[in-house]
Amino acid sequence: MRLMTYNIQSGRDAYKNLDLSRCEETIREFDPDILALNEVRMKTKDVGETEQAKVLSENLNMHFFFAKAIDYNGGEYGIALLSKFPILSAEGIPVPPLPEEKREARYEDRVLLKAELDVNGKRVFAFVSHFGLSNAERISATELFEREIAKVKDPAIFMGDLNMKPDDELIQRIKRYIRDLSENESFLTHHTLTLEDRIDYIFASNHFACEKVFSPFSTASDHLPIVADVKFIF
DSSP states (O other), X not given: OEEEEEEOGGGBOTTSOBOHHHHHHHHHHXXXXXXXXXXEEESOGXXXXXXXXXXXXXXXXXXXXXXXXXXXXXXXXXXXXXXXXXXXXXXXEEOOOOOGGGOOTTOOOOEEEEEEEEETTEEEEEXXXXXXXXXXXXXXXXXXXXXXXXXXXXXXXXXXXXXXXTTOHHHHHHTXXXXXXXXXXXXXXXSTTTOOBXXXXXXXXXXXXXXXXXXXXXXXXXXXXXXXXXXXXX
């Protein structure tokens, strides 16, 4: 089973040109079974009122669920899960907002997407999120994820742009529940043209063995995707 996480920068490439088809080409090349998308716009004026998650799901022949983080520019902005497997249920759980006095510049409300998938008869929980830029925002998002993953005993995956480097204390907290599949890798994912950090992640529970994980180069966004091939081990 192939997993992929990709911050698509709302369909803008590394040079800020709007062209969602380039992201689609990158996704199609690596053909994931389960795909997490960050920075997705649905019917916002700046992308010509395109429903980006819907367009990609239809063109790639995948099921999808979009979780709104905020209303934006006449539409909605958030994250999405695309899956070749049936989505049995899905919800967007708002990250508890910070009080005004703790909000830093570029604060945004965030959301945790939680979905239940039918993977060839096995129930798998998929989580997707895009954490905030300030530590206070990320603490709130991590606490929400901890509460939700603690409820899950079935196989689980967690993917997204967490805006943290691998040695961050909050990443270590997440790893108490679920494994970072890129932990032993040296690749970087952001910014595409300079490759300064790895802030994108695919985590998986111990129900999975990771056969391969890599980050292919593409200028279709300001992030590189991460791709992981996993198999059930129990």
